[in-house]
Amino acid sequence: MDGGxxxxxxxxxxxxxxxxxxxxxxxxxxxxxxxxxxxxRSQRQRAGVEWLRADLLKPDTLVLPVFSTLYCTxxxxxxxxxxPYLLNSGAKRLVAFSSTSVLTKQDTELDEERKMIRHxxxxxxxxxxxxxxxxxxxxxxxxxxVYAEGRDTNITPLSRLIRRFGFMPLVGGAxxxxxxxxxxxxxxxxxxxAASQVTVNKFYSLPGAETLSYREMIGRVFDGLHLxxxxxxxPPWLWRAGFGLAxxxxxxxxxxxxxxxxxxxxxxxxxxxxxxxxxxxxFRPIFD
Numbered sequence: 312m313d314g315g316x317x318x319x320x321x322x323x324x325x326x327x328x329x330x331x332x333x334x335x336x337x338x339x340x341x342x343x344x345x346x347x348x349x350x351x352r353s354q355r356q357r358a359g360v361e362w363l364r365a366d367l368l369k370p371d372t373l374v375l376p377v378f379s380t381l382y383c384t385x386x387x388x389x390x391x392x393x394x395p396y397l398l399n400s401g402a403k404r405l406v407a408f409s410s411t412s413v414l415t416k417q418d419t420e421l422d423e424e425r426k427m428i429r430h431x432x433x434x435x436x437x438x439x440x441x442x443x444x445x446x447x448x449x450x451x452x453x454x455x456x457v458y459a460e461g462r463d464t465n466i467t468p469l470s471r472l473i474r475r476f477g478f479m480p481l482v483g484g485a486x487x488x489x490x491x492x493x494x495x496x497x498x499x500x501x502x503x504x505a506a507s508q509v510t511v512n513k514f515y516s517l518p519g520a521e522t523l524s525y526r527e528m529i530g531r532v533f534d535g536l537h538l539x540x541x542x543x544x545x546p547p548w549l550w551r552a553g554f555g556l557a558x559x560x561x562x563x564x565x566x567x568x569x570x571x572x573x574x575x576x577x578x579x580x581x582x583x584x585x586x587x588x589x590x591x592x593x594f595r596p597i598f599d
Contacts, residue, residue, distance in 0.1 A: 322345070323340055323345055323348070323379070323382065324349075324378040324381045324397075325340070325350065325384070326365070326384065326385050328360075329349075329355060330351070330385070331463050332384045332457065332501070333385075335494055341357070343502075345359075348361050348375065349361070349363070367386075370393035370395075370397070371396060375397065379402065379403045383406070385408075387438065387451075391435075391438050394441045395441055398445050404448050405449045406450045406451075407438055407450070408454065409452070409453045411576070442512075450504045450510045450512075450515065451514045452504065452514075454492050455490045456492065457497060458492070459494035469532055470532050470536060473532060473536060474536055479532075479541070480543050480550075481525065481529065481543065482569040482570060482572045483544070483547050483573040485542075485573065486524050486572075487525045488522050488525075488576065488577045489523055489577070490523075491594045492518060492519035493591060496590075496592055500587065516578035516580070518577065518580050519593075519594055520594070530542065531595065532598075535598045547569075547573070550566070
């Protein structure tokens with residue numbers, strides 16, 4: 312990178328630049344005319360972006376140009392370990408991503424999930440501590456159910472199951488409330504949060520524009536696939552009893568995921584709306 316150009320326009324750095332949210336952050340920063348340093352495990356090329364291959368599992372190998380704002384969409388646990396190596400002398404702001412799961416899954420029945428939540432909560436605390444030690448203003452964003460048609464790990468896998476089988480089992484009728492949020496809206500919100508001094512040293516939940524029952528959310532996935540809604544209510548006891556047989560049909564799932572269809576998992580967007588104009592879209596996914 313040319314030192315003269317860098318002095319004219321300090322880059323923002325984006326960790327996870329190829330990810331579902333990170334790629335949108337890169338795209339919108341470039342649109343704004345910013346110079347972007349993007350980090351990911353795979354090399355890419357794009358005008359206006361300096362791309363670096365980087366592995367947060369090996370933070371001591373990272374040698375980065377000077378930047379003022381760091382966005383990290385990667386796992387917060389990995390970020391907590393790597394952050395002391397990432398914050399150089401020019402760093403003024405950090406926008407990091409955690410998850411509302413740190414609040415909604417505290418009472419999960421699965422030991423593995425409880426362990427994950429403890430690690431995530433501890434990672435948040437470590438990120439804050441490092442930033443405050445280095446005098447870097449931090450903002451930690453906790454999106455709800457992030458989706459981006461064809462790319463995410465929440466809604467897209469469900470759409471593939473629906474397309475494959477033509478129906479969707481819903482535990483207890485799935486009355487639990489959800490607030491799905493599009494990855495691009497999360498990215499736009501992250502950039503707005505980074506630009507606001509009001510957001511410094513604060514946590515924000517980022518829910519979607521609509522609060523829907525899990526049942527209605529899945530119904531809209533059917534609509535986005537142009538398929539008739541075929542929703543089958545399964546009693547919780549039957550879900551538990553039959554999950555071992557059904558698990559091969561639902562890779563990556565567990566018993567608790569189904570039980571949570573009955574639980575409300577909603578958050579207040581008011582602080583984000585007030586402090587940086589949070590304005591996500593309605594949940595109307597379209598799948599090709």
